[in-house]
Amino acid sequence: MPETIADIRKVTKVYTLGENKIYALNKVSAKIEKGDFVTIMGSSGSGKSTLLNMLGCLDLPTSGKVLINNTNLSKLDDDGLTSLRRNNIGFIFQQFNLIQTLTAVENVEIPMIFNGASPGKRRKRALKLLQKAQLPPEYADHKPSELSGGQQQRVAIARALANNPTILLADEPTGNLDSKTGHGVMELLRELNQAGTTVIVVTHDPRMEEYSRTTIRLQDGEVVNENS
Amino acid sequence: MRIPDPLKNNMYAELARRNLKRQAVRTALAAIGIIIGVIAISSMGILGNSLKLSVTDSFSDIGDKIIVSPVPGEDYITDKQVDQIKKVSNIESVIPVISGGEIVEYKKSGTTIQYYVAIYDIKKDDMDKLVDLQEGRYFKPGSTECVVGSGIAKNLDLKLGQKIEIDGSNLRVVGILKERGLGFDINTDSGVFTSSEMYGKLYPDADEGYGTVIVIVKDIDKIDSVMEDIQERINKKEELVTVFATNMITESLDSVFRSISLFLMGIGSISLLVAGVSILNVMLMSTMERTKEIGIMKAVGASRRDILKMFLLEALFLGVIASTAGAILTIGGSYLIMSLLVKNTSYLFTLSSMFYVVEGFFFGIATSLLGGMYPAWKASMMRPLDALRYE
Numbered sequence: 001m002p003e004t005i006a007d008i009r010k011v012t013k014v015y016t017l018g019e020n021k022i023y024a025l026n027k028v029s030a031k032i033e034k035g036d037f038v039t040i041m042g043s044s045g046s047g048k049s050t051l052l053n054m055l056g057c058l059d060l061p062t063s064g065k066v067l068i069n070n071t072n073l074s075k076l077d078d079d080g081l082t083s084l085r086r087n088n089i090g091f092i093f094q095q096f097n098l099i100q101t102l103t104a105v106e107n108v109e110i111p112m113i114f115n116g117a118s119p120g121k122r123r124k125r126a127l128k129l130l131q132k133a134q135l136p137p138e139y140a141d142h143k144p145s146e147l148s149g150g151q152q153q154r155v156a157i158a159r160a161l162a163n164n165p166t167i168l169l170a171d172e173p174t175g176n177l178d179s180k181t182g183h184g185v186m187e188l189l190r191e192l193n194q195a196g197t198t199v200i201v202v203t204h205d206p207r208m209e210e211y212s213r214t215t216i217r218l219q220d221g222e223v224v225n226e227n228s
Numbered sequence: 229m230r231i232p233d234p235l236k237n238n239m240y241a242e243l244a245r246r247n248l249k250r251q252a253v254r255t256a257l258a259a260i261g262i263i264i265g266v267i268a269i270s271s272m273g274i275l276g277n278s279l280k281l282s283v284t285d286s287f288s289d290i291g292d293k294i295i296v297s298p299v300p301g302e303d304y305i306t307d308k309q310v311d312q313i314k315k316v317s318n319i320e321s322v323i324p325v326i327s328g329g330e331i332v333e334y335k336k337s338g339t340t341i342q343y344y345v346a347i348y349d350i351k352k353d354d355m356d357k358l359v360d361l362q363e364g365r366y367f368k369p370g371s372t373e374c375v376v377g378s379g380i381a382k383n384l385d386l387k388l389g390q391k392i393e394i395d396g397s398n399l400r401v402v403g404i405l406k407e408r409g410l411g412f413d414i415n416t417d418s419g420v421f422t423s424s425e426m427y428g429k430l431y432p433d434a435d436e437g438y439g440t441v442i443v444i445v446k447d448i449d450k451i452d453s454v455m456e457d458i459q460e461r462i463n464k465k466e467e468l469v470t471v472f473a474t475n476m477i478t479e480s481l482d483s484v485f486r487s488i489s490l491f492l493m494g495i496g497s498i499s500l501l502v503a504g505v506s507i508l509n510v511m512l513m514s515t516m517e518r519t520k521e522i523g524i525m526k527a528v529g530a531s532r533r534d535i536l537k538m539f540l541l542e543a544l545f546l547g548v549i550a551s552t553a554g555a556i557l558t559i560g561g562s563y564l565i566m567s568l569l570v571k572n573t574s575y576l577f578t579l580s581s582m583f584y585v586v587e588g589f590f591f592g593i594a595t596s597l598l599g600g601m602y603p604a605w606k607a608s609m610m611r612p613l614d615a616l617r618y619e
Contacts (some may be wrong), residue, residue, distance in 0.1 A: 053613055054525070057525075058527060058612050058613045058616070059613050067375040071361070078531075078532060079531055082529065082530070082531040082532075083531070085529055086528075086529030086531075087529075091527045091528060093527075093616075097520070097524045097527075098524075098617070099521055099524060099525075100521075101243070101246040101247060101250055102243070102246075106239070106242075109239065109268070110239075110525070110528055111528040111529045113239050113240070114525075114528070114530050114534055115529065115532065119239070159528060160526075160528075163529065180482070
């Protein structure tokens, strides 16, 4: 039986807007296995980003449990969440979210700095990762503003891989890219998945489903179906 | 536990440098605040210190003496009282002084120059303990010779062997004293010292007694007990003499100038306070602007401590750079002002003046850190998700 890397048990997330309670997630349960390629689909407001943020230790459930590598997130303090996130999770955002003052290679180095890697070692690894993410080497010293959207997302993917995470989380990674570039990015994610990394992608683009093995469909904060 | 050294991990420093550069104008304005603050606080300190040095420099060896003088109503100190003083322990020497004021006349190329001087009758042996000869020798007992202070020699342009006229008597100048500066015992520089016989001739009606008695103590630390002892012996029944130690003057001068320095630096520190507030403002603006960046940092693994360290390092950089500039400008500016206006820069390069520059430097850095502390804390406490959503 495959190992469960993320276990979501009856997770509810409630936001209070004035006197109204909004259920972003309502008793959602799901298990994600190690090495899987999961897409979380749903229209906007379905709660898919909330779910992804919980998997990324950025948010905690109002009730229910989220277990990452058998660790209950609700039992961790801020430092504990940080260290779990730093060592196990790589984030890829729709807006790329690179640090504008740093070059491509320095952006990839950032997570390694927080992990205490030595300057020489982390530079070497960052360059290797950029190569893996298929960024042409001459762009390594460019600032994000000098890169195209696709190139920026490749830098972001290299950064997500910096601390050798077990899970890659991508929030609409192709949302800001044209379809050709978008497919290129998805191809890269598929390659990484084939190399053993668990990939979880949030998207509302049905075309991305072809890359995944598991799809979790969310509607109004509830799982509609889960098919493998 | 991992403790990355922020300086060894030069990326933190690099990040701080770039972030400061990113808002160059704003950084420069905040730095100017600190620079002005450092200049204000250290130059005010130097000003107070130079004032003190220039005043205390004009006083000479005033440390170890006790001056005993008759209280108003008593005309002089008697021989008996001098003997009583001599019995006090820890005394190096007791020097009874007889003095009067006179007009000196000196004829030079037909014109007569007049000069007001103090005339002293002090025993030849005691003279040695109070003054130093510049040239010539001391007067012979019983002679009409005299030794004059450097001020008189300068003003009257006197040379050894010349004669001055006091109250109709002619005195031959046989010695000129070294310049000593303002003192509290005797007025050396404008004094004329002569023999008892000559003094008696000048003041035939003089009382049998002394105007003042100078007591030199063996050990400066015992000066208070010696003073008390003298008081006790002579002023037992009624108040006959006043006793005061010359070091009381330096002590009170010291405390006056300490207050002046503190006051001046207080004024200076107001500008540093303003600078601190402007740093606070600048750093708060930059945490707001960089909210999203903080969110990204946290999402990719930065802990609260990492964020705190980054922002504090930025404040520290700003503080060190601005304070260094302030210190250099203070030294340069003070040098310029002193060499142009006072034409004497020796007070600037004293240890005590440099201390104020160092103090200003560290106050500048401390202010920057204090100003950066709240914004840094605020940044570190941001919830990553809220920060990421910030646009």
